[in-house]
Amino acid sequence: LELSSSFHPARLRELLREPLFTYANVPYRIRPFEALLKDPKNTVDYDEDSAARIEQRVAQIGSDGKLILDAEGNVYQVNLLEKLLVPLLAKLGNLVVDGGIWMNTQRPEWNDANNALVGQGLSMVTLYYMRRYVRFLQQLLEQESGTFALSGEVGDWLADTAAALSRVRGELGGAPLEASQTYELLGELGAAACRHRKAIYESESFSGTVEQPLAAVNGMLDDALAAIDHSIGNNVRDDGMYHAYNTLHVRDEILDTGTLYTMLEGQVAALSAGAISADEAVSVLDALFASNVYRDDQKSFMLYPDRELPGFLAKNRIPEDEVAQIPLLRSMLEANDSSIVLQDGDGHYRFNANFANVGDLHEQLDALSATYGESVDAARRPLHALFERVFNHQDFTGRSGTMFGFEGLGCIYWHMVSKLLLAIEENFFAAIDNGADEAALQRLGELYYRVRGGIGFNKTPAEYGAFPTDPYSHTPKHSGARQPGMTGQVKEEVLTRFGELGIRVDDGIVRIRPALLRAREFINEPREFCYLDVDGNWQNMTVPAGGLAFTWCQVPVVYTLGNSDSPSLTITGEDGVRTSDQLALSAEDSAALFGRTGTIRALHVTINRDDLFAD
Numbered sequence: 001l002e003l004s005s006s007f008h009p010a011r012l013r014e015l016l017r018e019p020l021f022t023y024a025n026v027p028y029r030i031r032p033f034e035a036l037l038k039d040p041k042n043t044v045d046y047d048e049d050s051a052a053r054i055e056q057r058v059a060q061i062g063s064d065g066k067l068i069l070d071a072e073g074n075v076y077q078v079n080l081l082e083k084l085l086v087p088l089l090a091k092l093g094n095l096v097v098d099g100g101i102w103m104n105t106q107r108p109e110w111n112d113a114n115n116a117l118v119g120q121g122l123s124m125v126t127l128y129y130m131r132r133y134v135r136f137l138q139q140l141l142e143q144e145s146g147t148f149a150l151s152g153e154v155g156d157w158l159a160d161t162a163a164a165l166s167r168v169r170g171e172l173g174g175a176p177l178e179a180s181q182t183y184e185l186l187g188e189l190g191a192a193a194c195r196h197r198k199a200i201y202e203s204e205s206f207s208g209t210v211e212q213p214l215a216a217v218n219g220m221l222d223d224a225l226a227a228i229d230h231s232i233g234n235n236v237r238d239d240g241m242y243h244a245y246n247t248l249h250v251r252d253e254i255l256d257t258g259t260l261y262t263m264l265e266g267q268v269a270a271l272s273a274g275a276i277s278a279d280e281a282v283s284v285l286d287a288l289f290a291s292n293v294y295r296d297d298q299k300s301f302m303l304y305p306d307r308e309l310p311g312f313l314a315k316n317r318i319p320e321d322e323v324a325q326i327p328l329l330r331s332m333l334e335a336n337d338s339s340i341v342l343q344d345g346d347g348h349y350r351f352n353a354n355f356a357n358v359g360d361l362h363e364q365l366d367a368l369s370a371t372y373g374e375s376v377d378a379a380r381r382p383l384h385a386l387f388e389r390v391f392n393h394q395d396f397t398g399r400s401g402t403m404f405g406f407e408g409l410g411c412i413y414w415h416m417v418s419k420l421l422l423a424i425e426e427n428f429f430a431a432i433d434n435g436a437d438e439a440a441l442q443r444l445g446e447l448y449y450r451v452r453g454g455i456g457f458n459k460t461p462a463e464y465g466a467f468p469t470d471p472y473s474h475t476p477k478h479s480g481a482r483q484p485g486m487t488g489q490v491k492e493e494v495l496t497r498f499g500e501l502g503i504r505v506d507d508g509i510v511r512i513r514p515a516l517l518r519a520r521e522f523i524n525e526p527r528e529f530c531y532l533d534v535d536g537n538w539q540n541m542t543v544p545a546g547g548l549a550f551t552w553c554q555v556p557v558v559y560t561l562g563n564s565d566s567p568s569l570t571i572t573g574e575d576g577v578r579t580s581d582q583l584a585l586s587a588e589d590s591a592a593l594f595g596r597t598g599t600i601r602a603l604h605v606t607i608n609r610d611d612l613f614a615d
Contacts, residue, residue, distance in 0.1 A: 001084075001136060002136060005136075005139075005140065006505045006506055006507070006508075007505055007508065007594055008508060008594075009507050009508050010508075012080065012140060013140065013143065013144070015079070015080040016079060016080050016081045016140075016141075016144065016148070017079050017080075017081070017148060017149070018079055018080065019077040019078055019079050019149070019209075020077060020079070020080075021077060021078050021079065021080060021082070021083045022067045022068065022075055022076065022077055022078075023067060023068040023076065023078070024066060024067060024068070025050075025054055025066055025067055025068050025069075025204060027046060027047045027048075027050040027051040027054060028044050028045070028046055028047070029044065029045045029046075029047050029050075029197075029201055030043055030044055030105055030197055031043050031044070031045065032194050032198070033187070033190040033191050033193070033194040036104045036105070036190065037190075037250055040102070040104035040118075040119040040120065040248075040250075041104075041118060041119035041120075043104050043105045044105060047201075050204065053204075054066055057069070061073075068204065068205055068206065069204075069205060070205060070206075070208075071205065076205060076206055078149075078150075078151055078154075078206075078209070079148065079149060079150075081148050081150070081217070082148075082150050082151060082154055084137060084140075085137075085150075085154065085158065085217070086154060088130070088133060088134065088137070088224070089154075089157050089158065089161055089193070089196075090193065091126060091130055092161055092165075092189055092193075092224060093161070093189050093190055093192060093193025093194075094186075094189075094190065094193075095127075095185070095186065095189055095227065096122050096182060096186055096248060096255060096257065097168070097172075097176075097177050097181075097182050097185055097186075097227055097230065097231055098176040098177060098182065098230070098231050098234045098235070098257070099122040099124075099182070099231070099246045099248060099255070099257045100121075100122035100123045100124040100125075100126065100127050100231070100235075100243075100245065100246050101122065101123045101126040101127055101130070102121075102122055102186070102248060103117060103118050103119070103121040103122065103123055104118070104119060105118075110125065110265055110416075111263075111265055111303065111400065111407060111416075112398075112407075113303075113397070113398055113399045113400035113403075113406070113407035113408065114245065114397045114398050114400050115398045116396045116397055116398035117245055117247070117396075117397055117398065120247050120248050120249065120394055121245050121246075121247060121248070122245060122246040122247065122248050122257065123244075123245055124231070124232075124235050124242065124243050124244055124245060124246065124266060124269070124270075125244050125245065125265055125266060125269040127228055127231055127232065128232065128242075128266075128269035128270050128272065128273040128275070129269055129272065129273065130224075130228055131225070131228045131229065131232065131273040131274065131275050132272060132273050132274050134221055134224055134225045134228065135225070135274055137221055138218070138221050138222075138225070141214065141217065141218060141221075144214055145214060146213075146214060147211040147212060147213050147214065148211070148212055148214060148217070149209040149210070149211055149212075150209060150210060150212045151206040151207070151208070151209055151210075152206065152207045152208060152209065152210045153196055153199045153200060153206055153207065154196070154206075155210050155212050156195070156196065156199075157192055157193065157195070157196040158212070158216060158217065158220060159216065160188075160191075160192035160195070161189060161192050161193075161220060162216060162219055162220035162223065163188075164185060164188035164189050164192065165185075165189075165220065165223035165224055165226075165227055166219070166223050167185075167188075168181065168185050168227070169223050169226055169227075172226045172227060172229075172230040173226070173229075173230055173233075174230075175234075176234045179254045179255050179256065180253065180254055182255045183250075183253050183254055183255045186255065229275060232270070232273065232275050237259075237262070239262070239287050239291065240283050240284060240286075240287035241262055241266070241267055241270075241284055241287050241288060241291065242266050242267060242269075242270035242284065243259055243260070243266055244260070244262075244263035244264075244265050244266025244267075244269070245260050245263065245266070245397075246258060246259055246260065247259075247260065247394050247395055249394060258394065258395065260395060260397065261304055261305055262291055262292070262293055262304060262305055263293075263303060263304050264288075264293055264301050264302065264303050264304070264413075264416050264417075264420065265303065265416055265419075267284055267285075267288050267420070268416060268419045268420045268423050270284065271284060271285075271420070271423035271424065271426075271427055272419075272422075272423045272426065274430070277436070277440075278427060278430070278431035278434070278436035278437075278440040278441065278444060279436075279440050281424070281427040281431075281444060282440055282443045282444060282447065285424065285444075285447045286447075288301065289447075289450070291305070292305040292306070293305055295410075295412060295477075298412055298454060298463075298475060299450075299453055299454035300412050300417050300451075300454030300455070300475075301412065301416075301417055301420065301454075302409075302410060302411060302412055302477075303400065303407055303411060303412075303413050303416060304400060304401075304409070306409050306410040306477060307409065309402065309409070316350045316351055316353070316390060316391070317348050317349070317350060317390070318341065318348075318349040318350060318351065318386065318390055319349075320349060322386055323341060323349045325382070326379050326382055326383060326386070327375055327378070327379070328340075328372060328375045328376060328378070328379035328383070329341050329379070329383075331372065331375065332372070338352065339352060339364055339367075339368065340352060340361070340364060340365075340368070340383070351387060351390065351391075352364070355387075357393065358384055358387050358388060358393070361383065361384070361387050362380070362384070365379070365380055365383070404476055404477065404478065405474065405476035405478075405479075405482065406474065406476075406483075407474065408476070409477070410476060410477030410478070411474050411475065411476050411477065412474060412475040413473070413474045414455070414456070414471070414472060414473065414474060414475070414481075414487065414489045415473070415487050415488035415489045415492070417451065417454065417455060417489070418455065418488070418489040418492035418493055418496070419488075419492055420451055421448065421451050421452060421455070421492060421496050422492045422495055422496050422499075424444060424447060424448045424451060425448060425496050425499045425500075425516065427444055428441065428444045428445060428448060428515075428516060429499070429504065429515075429516075431444055432513075432515060445516060445613045445614070448516065449518075452496075456468040456469070456470075456471075456472065456481065457469050464480060464481050465479060465480010465481045465482075466480055466481040466482075466484070470484055471484065471485065471486060471487050471489050471490050472484050472485075472487070473485065473487050498552070499516060500514075500516050500517055501514060501517060501550060501557075502514030502515065502516070502517055503552055503557075505590070508587050508590055508591070509584055509585065509586075509587055509590055510584065510585040510589075510590045510593060511583065511584045511585075512569065512583040512584070512605055513583065514559070514607060514611065514612060514613075515611065515612075515613060516613050517559075517612050517613060518612060518613055518614050518615065519561070519609055519612050519614070519615045520615060521548055522546055522547060522548045522559070522561055523543065523545060523546070523547055523548065524545060524546075525545050526542055526543065526544050526545055526547075527542070527543050528540055528541075528542060528543075529541050529542070529543045529549045529556070529558075531549075531551045531554075531556050532551075532554060533554060533555075533556075533601075534553075534554045534555065534596045534597075534598045535598060539556075541556060541558075541602075543558060544560060546560055546561040547559060547560045547561075548560075552593075553593050553594060553596050554596055555593060555596075555600055555601065555602060555603060556601075556602045556603070557602075557603045557604075557605065558602070558603070558604045558605070559605050559606075559607050560604070560605070560606050560607070561606075561607055561608075561609050562606040562607065562608060565608065566581050567581065567583055567605070567606055567607055567608055567611065568580065568581055568583075568605070568606045569581075569582065569583050569584070569585075569603065569604075569605050569606075570603070570604040570605075570606075571585070571589065571600060571602075571603060572600070572601045572602040572603070572604070573599050573600045573601055574598065574599050574601070575599070583605060
């Protein structure tokens, strides 16, 4: 969305009111909000009858049968604004202010090694990216006015969500909300989402569109941003970094939240959110380099701190004094009844090894009621608490805390390192745009290249454990790079490289600002440059000493370090050669470049050495 808006600023706005978008008719049903509170790990049902109806429609009309249809049997279509609002409303329906987005039905948005958090997890990572999304929507709607057609059910959902957020707006901006307030807000937001789902599930369609004032959308976005920024401000760790995931426990209409260990993805998401200043970004990065997430041997970052795991026999141990405090356990041990707790040959007390979770404990307690009577009821709550203290399932993340390699302990995941690199670059250019002081800008650039220096191509094969120019998924602690393939790292490397070269696009205009480029990249003597032009033909050109060349949109771009105080841009096109002292293309020339029309054949840019980042 951001790239589309940058390259073609009018395109998304033109679609905001156009009913060209559809909904998939997915036969899964998220349970009512009350059921989510009761069992947040068991929240989705498959609707066999709905699935059968969908298959019938597919047989009759083809793949459109898998979409939501209107009352006349036609594909139900809505505008882009509605399609952009719905995923935001869905996440706001799971908002725990100060904690994150409740992952009762969702999986972690990037790292599936944390998937055991589903149910009790709160994702601040999602919240950080929501912040960026909300700001994007606000900017997209800045030039709009009047009303928008939204499905009636979506309009109701929007109004209910806006009302809930508005009620707490005055409480935001400072200390965390009281636990009861957090619960009340989650209840309102969750109930609003539940009502929306119920209406759509029952009819498998929408009632039609209703005109909604843009002010209602903008008001909701303003209040959502306030709740998000409040939560971000209250998730700064004592070490200066940011929480990635928190944990949630619902009891007696109060939400208890806990925190987890440092995670790299939390820092990347916080840096990507657009919520912190250049100085704050520098502080986060300095703290990251000083943290136990940093691996000095690879000059890079693990996903989370490495740690020693307890041995098998060190697990499931109950302190003797805690056993003594529960009369039921004393009675059962005296009767040699080990159905709840046993004492092993070394004298250690342990829970029954057949218990997979606390639910199994309660089932066993139910079975014991006839034998031990009222003492079972008296023991139920303290046994539940003891079981959770011993196993700490609440903080169990999944293989990220129990395995090695494959996003596990001690593991560098190169995609996330490159996401960090991109986030720093974005902060660097945001600092320029916002007029940050030179010291912060310099430090951000230095930190960028320090992170860049840990990535594979800077290393020898011995250091990297593989060919350094090949993309690899991860580097475990016990070996070199593993799992080759076109990982997500490749995408970030393309984006960051063009950022280094200074190619920036905003409002449909190409601007050349190589503020992050280093002079060492310019060649010392002339060299031949071979490239594939827009016509699909291989071409050669000579790049002079003090030059640098690359292609963008299949057009050669040649930088030359000059001695003049005034930079210049020379455009070679079908209509001749034009030179300007502005390092920017017109909207017309930019569009021709994007479209690879062939009207622009080359760009030559003279750059002052002082405008580069460093030698």
